[in-house]
Amino acid sequence: MAGRGGGNGGRVGLEEIVGTIFGKRQELMGDIAEYIIKKRYSEELKLGTAICPVCGAKFTRKGIHERTVETMIGEIRLNSPYFWCENCK
Ligand SMILES: [Zn+2]
Numbered sequence: 001m002a003g004r005g006g007g008n009g010g011r012v013g014l015e016e017i018v019g020t021i022f023g024k025r026q027e028l029m030g031d032i033a034e035y036i037i038k039k040r041y042s043e044e045l046k047l048g049t050a051i052c053p054v055c056g057a058k059f060t061r062k063g064i065h066e067r068t069v070e071t072m073i074g075e076i077r078l079n080s081p082y083f084w085c086e087n088c089k
Helices: 007-023 025-046
Strands: 048-051 058-071 074-083
Touching: 007 025, 025 058, 025 074
Parallel strands: none
Antiparallel strands: 048 058, 058 074
16 A cells, blocks of 8 residues: 655656756756856946056957857857057057
8 A cells, every 4th residue: 555645756756857957967067157157258248348457548349259268167158359459559
């Protein structure tokens, strides 16, 4: 006789979910890292201007270029803005 039903099914389901997450942990970590990094850089991307570290003049973004950054969890592609100063170039 099955004494108490109900709880058992849920437990198997949870183990399955945990197993799936564990199996994909590297993939998930990569996704999370990419999300965080892109979020961080998108704030920079939104900036239209920057301050020159050399002369302190304000200058505007000249464009966006894609670059690949190598990290512990693999390569991450980023769109970075590039700036240069008219005074110091
Ligand atoms: Zn400058």
